[in-house]
Amino acid sequence: MTSEFARDFDSDFDCDLLVVGLGPVGDVLAALAQNHGLSVIAIERAPTPFPLPRAAVFDHEIMRIFQMIGVAEKIAPLCRAPERYQFHTACGQVLLDFENARVGPFGWAETYALHQPAVEEVLRARLYELGVRVQTGVAFERLAQDRDGVTVDVTDNGSPRQIRARYVVGCDGSWSPVREALGIKLDDYNFDEPWLVLDTIIDEPGDLPIVCQQICDPKRPVTHMAMSGKRFRWEFMIKPGETAEEMLDDARIRELLAPWNCADRIQIERKAVYRFHALVAETWRDGRVLLAGDAAHQMPPFAGQGMCSGIRDAANLAWKIAAVVRGEADDAVLDTYQEEREPHVRAIIGTAIAMGQIVCMLDETAAAERNRNMLARKSSGAQDVSVLYPDLAGGHLTDTAFAGALFPQPVTDEGERLDSLFGLDAVLISRSATDTTDLGVRRFSLDAPEIRKFAEPIGDWLTKAGADAVLIRPDRHVFGTGEAEALLGAWTERTRRKIAA
Ligand SMILES: Cc1cc2nc3c(=O)[nH]c(=O)nc-3n(C[C@H](O)[C@H](O)[C@H](O)COP(=O)(O)OP(=O)(O)OC[C@H]3O[C@@H](n4cnc5c(N)ncnc54)[C@H](O)[C@@H]3O)c2cc1C
Structure with a gap:
């Protein structure tokens, strides 16, 4: 614990902060809040961490947050740092080429490909080390707020009980029962694309490209990701008229994978159909209850930023809740959470949708025109491939130069950050x-x-x-x-x- 904060804990409360849901966002929030000296209970409905991957990549800001909770050195060896992220035409011309620095301005490689369950395992273990009271098999049911705190009804491995907390954060994913309980509506961008997601293990990758790429083929848009180790992901867009059921059929999957010449060596870990969409909760705070991660916003995965955005929420919120509980800040500081984070998330959603619109183009004529335009811009040097997301604005910031920017993290030749x-x-x-x-x-x-x-x-x-x-x-x-x-x-x-x- 880095904070010198110490106080007698008020026995009317079970904890300062109740985190509902232990996906990556809840894990990071609970760890940071505990590190800030709060007493944290984290409940998770499932008995064990979700065993299958969802996020494929995360960025250097997120590794820096992992560093804050003392797990970056453990997570880095579990990941692969891809050098590029490319968008290709059907015949292999490069439309967009994002280069990932080996060491970016925040002290880590700009992008990491991960196996989400392995990373979540490290995060979960860290919660126990830090003394977070992790309670699994415990489901949030409903809540009631008063002036001083929140009383939460949970089902604990089948039995009802209550938890009393000063603050509650719903990190309970896209269906968020906490958001539902508060009656918070979602703003829908009306982006809705169904994709088949295949997670595979290939012991002998042979000449399979070790890359992260979007293949913008109007006949069938495809994402191909070399994740970490022997894990590879493919995502195939489901076209109008095709059903999830037919796409999940093994014979169909073999057909889809045929161009990759690996069907004989492949072990399918998971096949699932996802609808990629973009949604933002209308409000992220109701009194002493806040939302973070997928509970507050969801986006299509083309920018690889859904989980990243949720982890940024956790970093933004943890110190603010800690300052309020310690009596160092008025709880109005919690209003600056959405004020700062929502525009940032919406900017990233804009990027993710723009990328998705490039990839998901099924009209052959429009796709040919897209290719001509993008290739012309690329060869004239007019294409901007920087993926800098905006600085924070408003909120708990001054209006001086660089306020809201992330401060860089220099690294010495010896590797000290x-x-x-x-x-x-x-x-x-x-x-x-x-x-x-x-x-x-x-x-x-x-x-x-x-x-x-x-x-x-x-x-x-x-x-x-x-x-x-x-x-x-x-x-x-x-x-x-x-x-x-x-x-x-x-x-x-x-x-x-x-x-x-
Ligand atoms: C195909 C795909 C690819 C993606 N690729 C990327 C990527 O490359 N990069 C990226 O950054 N993001 C990516 N994402 C998004 C990313 O996976 C999510 O944004 C991230 O997992 C959300 O984390 P979370 O902690 O907010 O929610 P979740 O991981 O969904 O965790 C929520 C937790 O809450 C628990 N819970 C739910 N209800 C209750 C309850 N009543 N009581 C107690 N607990 C409860 C759940 O069991 C779950 O463990 C991708 C998503 C998909 C589907």
């Missing part, structure tokens, strides 16, 4: 020393011995911002840049505004 100095605290880094004592912000001057090895990239970043100092939030987003004392003042004022009033 900047965040390893910070724990989960907010951090002020300034060119000159500052003596102000203030709540919960660790202060470093650029010439402090521990930070000196990172002084050059941080100094360059401060120069770009035209600032003497930067205040970085616990989720590693920049709160503001400028002069040290002014930033500390703004942090205190923003956090405490309502408490003081």
Whole structure:
């Protein structure tokens, strides 16, 4: 636990935070909140983690969050860092080519291909190590809120009981019983494409391409992903007139895989039909109850960002709930969660849908025109293949340069990463020393011995911002840049505004 927070626990409550649902988002939220010093109960309806993969890739921001909870070094060896993500025409011309840096600006490879159950196993084990009270076979049923907390009815391995918490977060997936209980509606983008998803193991991949690619063939759009180890995924678009049942038939699957020349070596781990869609919950907070991950938003998988977005929710929310429970922030700070996260998620949904529209084009004439246009833009150098998602805006941020951006994480030649100095605290880094004592912000001057090895990239970043100092939030987003004392003042004022009033 990095926080020095300690208090007598009020026996009217079973926990500060009840996390409902232990998919990847609930796992990360529970771990972060416990690390921030909260008392956390996490309930999960299923007795064991979901054994089959869904997410195929995640990005460097997410590995950085895994680093915050102390599991990045365990997860990295379980993953493969693909060098590219490509969109191809039916005859193999490259329409879009996203290059993934080996070490991106946040201190990790830009993209990782994963086997989701293996990663979830590490996350779940970490919860036990951290002392989160994990309760499996326990299903959320309903809740009632009052001024001080939330009483949740659960079914615990068949028997009813109650859990009393100060705050509840529904990380309970796309069907979210918590969202249902609150009567929160979904905003539907009306993107709705059915795809067959095949997860396979191939001991001898032979000449099977070890790549992540979309094959934009109007006859049958296909996704092919070399995941980690011997695992490969194919996704086949289901065309109008085809049924899920016929696509799941083994003979049909063999036909679909025939062009890949691997049918004799393939072990199918899972076959399932998914409808790829885009939905956003209209509100992510109702009093002391919040939603995160698929409970709050869902998107088609073409940008590989559904789980990533949920894990970003967890990182955004954990320190805010902790600050409120510790009495360091008014609970109005929780309103900044949706304010900051929703526009970010909607921007990514826009990207995922745009990618999906490129891939899912079934009209041969339109697809030929798409190919001509994209190839022309690519060869003229006019194509933009940066996948930078927007900075956070509004919310718990100042309006100074780079506020809302993720602060970079430089890595030394020896492999030391900047965040390893910070724990989960907010951090002020300034060119000159500052003596102000203030709540919960660790202060470093650029010439402090521990930070000196990172002084050059941080100094360059401060120069770009035209600032003497930067205040970085616990989720590693920049709160503001400028002069040290002014930033500390703004942090205190923003956090405490309502408490003081
Ligand atoms: C084919 C496919 C490909 C994808 N590819 C990617 C990708 O490449 N990259 C990416 O980032 N994302 C991807 N995604 C999305 C990603 O899988 C999801 O966004 C992510 O798994 C959601 O995590 P979550 O923790 O919010 O929800 P879930 O993983 O669904 O977890 C919710 C948990 O809540 C539990 N629960 C439900 N009801 C209750 C209850 N009443 N009481 C207690 N517990 C309950 C469930 O049992 C479950 O364990 C993909 C999805 C699909 C389908």
